[in-house]
Amino acid sequence: DTGVSQDPRHKITKRGQNVTFRCDPISEHNRLYWYRQTLGQGPEFLTYFQNEAQLEKSRLLSDRFSAERPKGSFSTLEIQRTEQGDSAMYLCASSLISEQFFGPGTRLTVL
Amino acid sequence: GIQVEQSPPDLILQEGANSTLRCNFSDSVNNLQWFHQNPWGQLINLFYIPSGTKQNGRLSATTVATERYSLLYISSSQTTDSGVYFCAVTGGTSYGKLTFGQGTILTVHP
Numbered sequence: 193d194t195g196v197s198q199d200p201r202h203k204i205t206k207r208g209q210n211v212t213f214r215c216d217p218i219s220e221h222n223r224l225y226w227y228r229q230t231l232g233q234g235p236e237f238l239t240y241f242q243n244e245a246q247l248e249k250s251r252l253l254s255d256r257f258s259a260e261r262p263k264g265s266f267s268t269l270e271i272q273r274t275e276q277g278d279s280a281m282y283l284c285a286s287s288l289i290s291e292q293f294f295g296p297g298t299r300l301t302v303l
Numbered sequence: 304g305i306q307v308e309q310s311p312p313d314l315i316l317q318e319g320a321n322s323t324l325r326c327n328f329s330d331s332v333n334n335l336q337w338f339h340q341n342p343w344g345q346l347i348n349l350f351y352i353p354s355g356t357k358q359n360g361r362l363s364a365t366t367v368a369t370e371r372y373s374l375l376y377i378s379s380s381q382t383t384d385s386g387v388y389f390c391a392v393t394g395g396t397s398y399g400k401l402t403f404g405q406g407t408i409l410t411v412h413p
Contacts (some may be wrong), residue, residue, distance in 0.1 A: 225399065234389055234403030235346075248399050281344050285401075290334040290353075290393070292401060294346040 194218065194293035198284050204301045205274055212270045213298045217286030224267050225285040225292060226259055228252065235283055241267060274302045305330045305394045309404035316380050316411050318394030324375040324407045334393035335403070336368050337375050339386050346389070349375070380411045 197216045202262050205211050217224045227235035238257070239249045243264040253259070256275075261267040271278055279302045285292040316322055328335075337349040342353040350357050350364040352373065357364055361380075366373040367386040377384055387408050 223399065225401070227401075228351070229344075234391070234406055237400040237402075240399040242399075246396065250400075283346070291336065291348070291351040292334075293348060294338075297344050299344070 196284055196286050196293055198282075198298050200298055201296060202301075204303065206303050207274060207276060209274055210270065210272045211274060211300065212268055213282055213300075214245050214266060214268050215283075215284030215286075216266045216296060217284070218288075218293060221286035221288050221293075222264065223261040223292075224261055225287070226267070226269050227283040227285065229283060230279075233245040236299075238269075262275045271300075274300075276302050278302050304397075305332070305392060305402050307392055307402050308406040309388075309390055309407050311407060312405065313408045314410070316409070318380060318411055318413050320380050320411075321376070321378045322380060322409070324377070324388055324390075324409075325391055326373040326375070326392075326404055328371050328373075328390075328392050328394065330371075330394045331367065332371075332392040332394035334401070335373055336391050337364055337373070338391065339384075340389060340390045340406070341386055349388075374401060377409075380409075382411050382413055385409055385411045390408060 225240040226238040229235040241261040281297045285294045308327045338346040354368045387406045391403040
């Protein structure tokens with residue numbers, strides 16, 4: 193059983209650049225979630241999809257952030273004009289019904 | 304939104320000791336999960352337990368939904384149990400969003 197995968201695992205960028213992360217959920221899971229975790233904190237919800245539809249977005253998801261899941265399979269999270277405060281671990285999860293399973297995360301460092 | 308509080312924030316044990324971690328939540332929940340975050344940041348599923356009691360080896364968990372708390376028991380702790388333990392819930396008006404507690408940092412010494 194292949195788990196949730198995320199790419200890249202690490203990303204270092206300069207302030208002002210755009211970055212894009214990819215998440216591949218467990219194959220039969222129709223729900224996909226994005227979270228962000230900063231040092232010493234628990235993960236915070238960003239957004240979630242059921243199939244292609246984006247059903248809920250956090251206020252944390254400013255207009256510099258956009259998430260897509262065009263065919264109801266993989267998802268991308270793009271951050272435009274990155275800021276140092278965007279440095280964090282970005283986690284993706286998927287579920288069939290309720291129980292969520294997490295990927296290994298993408299660690300973003302903005303210099 | 305729903306609030307999740309975990310206690311204690313830090314716990315230091317000798318190998319072989321038992322421990323109890325607590326998670327309190329402020330509203331009724333549809334989903335409650337316990338995770339162990341390893342040193343590389345991966346969240347490992349321990350239990351999906353919106354109510355009742357479950358056991359998996361040295362770990363067990365109980366959720367009393369009517370009293371809005373859950374407990375995670377670790378028996379005969381090992382050094383590999385070290386890490387951060389998170390409780391997370393879905394509740395209130397949201398059926399997708401997991402709200403996490405601040406975590407309990409467990410350190411097990413040999």
